[in-house]
Every structure is written in structure tokens, then in C-alpha cells.
Amino acid sequence: MNINKEIAGFNDELIELRRNFHRHPELGLQEFRTAEKIIAYLNNCGVEVDKKRYNQTGVVGLIHGGQPGPTLMLRADMDALAVQEQTDVPFRSKTPGKMHACGHDGHLAMLLVAAKILNRCKHHLKGNVKLVFQPNEEAVGALEMIKASVLENPRVDACMGLHLWVPLETGKMGISAGPVMGGMDHFRLRLVGKGGHTGNPQEGVDPINTAAHIITAVQSLQTREINALKPTTLMFGTVNGGTADNIIAETVELTGTLRYLYESDGESEENPRGRFERIVTSVCDAFRTDIDLMWEHHQPALVNDPGMAEMASTVAVRILNKSDAIVSYVTMAGDDFAEFSKQIPGVFCFIGCGNRQKQATFPHHHPRFTIDEDALALGVKMHVRFALKFLGYENPL
Numbered sequence: 001m002n003i004n005k006e007i008a009g010f011n012d013e014l015i016e017l018r019r020n021f022h023r024h025p026e027l028g029l030q031e032f033r034t035a036e037k038i039i040a041y042l043n044n045c046g047v048e049v050d051k052k053r054y055n056q057t058g059v060v061g062l063i064h065g066g067q068p069g070p071t072l073m074l075r076a077d078m079d080a081l082a083v084q085e086q087t088d089v090p091f092r093s094k095t096p097g098k099m100h101a102c103g104h105d106g107h108l109a110m111l112l113v114a115a116k117i118l119n120r121c122k123h124h125l126k127g128n129v130k131l132v133f134q135p136n137e138e139a140v141g142a143l144e145m146i147k148a149s150v151l152e153n154p155r156v157d158a159c160m161g162l163h164l165w166v167p168l169e170t171g172k173m174g175i176s177a178g179p180v181m182g183g184m185d186h187f188r189l190r191l192v193g194k195g196g197h198t199g200n201p202q203e204g205v206d207p208i209n210t211a212a213h214i215i216t217a218v219q220s221l222q223t224r225e226i227n228a229l230k231p232t233t234l235m236f237g238t239v240n241g242g243t244a245d246n247i248i249a250e251t252v253e254l255t256g257t258l259r260y261l262y263e264s265d266g267e268s269e270e271n272p273r274g275r276f277e278r279i280v281t282s283v284c285d286a287f288r289t290d291i292d293l294m295w296e297h298h299q300p301a302l303v304n305d306p307g308m309a310e311m312a313s314t315v316a317v318r319i320l321n322k323s324d325a326i327v328s329y330v331t332m333a334g335d336d337f338a339e340f341s342k343q344i345p346g347v348f349c350f351i352g353c354g355n356r357q358k359q360a361t362f363p364h365h366h367p368r369f370t371i372d373e374d375a376l377a378l379g380v381k382m383h384v385r386f387a388l389k390f391l392g393y394e395n396p397l
Helices: 003-009 011-023 032-045 104-120 142-147 207-217 220-225 272-286 306-320 337-343 375-390
Strands: 059-064 067-077 126-134 158-169 178-181 183-192 232-241 251-260 290-299 302-304 346-354
Touching: 003 011, 003 104, 003 375, 011 032, 011 104, 011 375, 032 059, 032 104, 032 126, 059 104, 067 104, 067 337, 067 375, 104 126, 104 158, 104 375, 126 142, 142 337, 158 306, 158 337, 158 375, 183 207, 183 272, 207 232, 207 251, 207 272, 220 232, 220 272, 232 272, 251 272, 272 290, 302 306, 302 337, 302 346, 306 346, 306 375, 337 346, 346 375
Parallel strands: 067 126, 067 158, 158 346
Antiparallel strands: 059 126, 178 302, 183 251, 183 290, 232 251
16 A cells, blocks of 8 residues: 555545534534544444543544454544634635634644555554543533543553644745643632722722732732743733723633643642732732632643654654754643643644645634644544554555
């Protein structure tokens, strides 16, 4: 089998798969149609599909190699975003208010076609390939799959994930050892004051004033408390409170994210979360405001195993046929593939899909986000050739 010719032969199918998923986006834990399409495709390829649905909609397939050996997990995320699409492509979303604005539609298509090809050459594999189609990545769905034993039966020895990445142009890949994506904590902060008349502020407790001081005070966490060589980003995404311009608000609610490019246990005073809690609590005490702080989601920093990253770079150089196309890429954005790579050796690779001529320049999560579909074949090659190399077939045809 000639791998490149095989992939080229499935290129139209690859693109149509991506476009089909794009037309029918589904939010996290609602990916029922997506799951059914994945199952049908894998069944049609002759790939064994687990009857169990992981974390409600997750699908797992298994390719048994011709010889015994380790099990490699390849993962693709399934969920779309609550974004109203503003592109004019003919395959744009048919569902109002929902859009594949992060490339997950392409991830699904790449792994499905890779599964078809790997299943056709499975006699070469010294081990197994576990195909994991994960729901709810945008809200930390990987951990629930792990709790449901996705890394068992058979036990997974290593894992690889790919992400189509517009900041890198098509023909480049971002692969490096160590931290490559930020750990992330989502917080919801509710401040409770005492309502009243704005003409008599001394009779109330103004939570909006408290919120303003909190937003300012916690910035010192990044600039005065944590080493500048340990990247840390604290952002507020929403601030909501009050009902009228002449009424002291009773409550204010703030939400945001705390991101960091290093390992943190999320509990002690010495990590970003503990420091954030200390500052917020102190400000609320100073301004006589009650506080309810909730941490809604957490995922660790995504750290690439050095050996896995080296192997992925070797494979990528062969695919792209030039070493300078492999770049060291690190971002404060997060991905819960980090939960998998925290458990077992893993590597997460960025597949460049930016192309100015094709208007593939808008950032991820933007309503006009799109990808250069030429990058899809590179993702398939990466899945297939990495699996062949990891599972002992050193010179794939």
C-alpha cells in the first residue's frame, strides 16, 4: 500500500466529511448526530466500535494489529461552539447559533479517514490503535472519558492529538517537548452587597465598586507575585450587575479564566488559584462585601512527552519533506487533551491551516473562522504515519 496515494484517493471523501460535520454542528454532550455518523463510518470500514458511549456521546473504535504490542490512542474532539456563523461558504452551519469555529469538524474527518487507512494495513501493526472521538472538549470532557475507563481494555500506552491551527500557515506543523498549551481554571465570582439609593451610598454596600477593585487588584498576581518566566494570564470575560442607573446594585457576577503554562495542583496558596482566592477574599473583606467563588472547570497545562515529541517531529519532517517546516509552538489557549497526556506519555501537534488567499486568517472561535482544507490531508498523514512508526512499522510504504 502506498500511503500517500491512499490518502490522495480519499481526499474528496475527507473534505466532504469535514463539510458534513460543519453543516451540522452540535454543542458539547449534544453530539448525537455526530456520534451516529462516526459509528456508521467506522462500521463501514470494518473497525470494531465499542458499544459503550463515553461521557454520553463519545465514540471509541479499536484496530487490532497483526502482532501483539502496545496500544496507541489517537483522539479527535467532536463539539462545536455557541457561535452564529458569519461565513458565506456553501457548507456553512444549518443550525442557528452553533458553529464549528475551532476546527473540530476537520479533526473528526482526519481521524476517520486515518482509521480507514490504518485498518487496511493493520497486519503491519505490532499493537493496537484506539480511536477516541471525544465530546465536550470546550468544557473539559476528557476527564469524564478517563473516569469511564477509556484508557483501559486494552490499556493505552501512549496518545497523540492533532489540532488544526490557523496561526500557522498550511505546510507547517508546531511540535515541541514540554508545556505547549496552558492550564486553565474557569471561575464564577458572585459579590453580594446591600442595595439602596445612589443618592445615599453610605447606607448601602456597593458590589460594583468591589468588583472594580478586584479586577485591578488581581492583576498584581501576574506582575508582582509569579515569576515572569512562568506565563500566567488572568482575564475577566463577563461582568454583570445592577438594574438601573440610580440604584445601588445588590449583586454583581464576574466570570473569567485563569491560565498558566506550567503544572499547578490547583489548591495551595503557592499556585495561581490559591493566590487569586486570597486577593479576592481580602478585597471583599475590605469593602464589606460577601463573596461566593466557584471554580467551574479545570484542566492542567498540556505537556508533551519529550520522546513522543521527538518521534512526532521525525514523522512530520518526512511528511513535509523539510525540517524548517517544523516549528516550536506554544500557546496560552487550552485543550483538555492535557488530561490524557497527564496520565500517559502523549504528544499534541498543531497542523497549520492558515491561508491568507483562502481567507483562513480569522482566529479560532471567531464567527468567520475557516480553515485551508488542504491541511486536512496532512493531518491524516500525521495520524497514519505516526501510528505505523509507533507500532513498529519503521518504513511505511
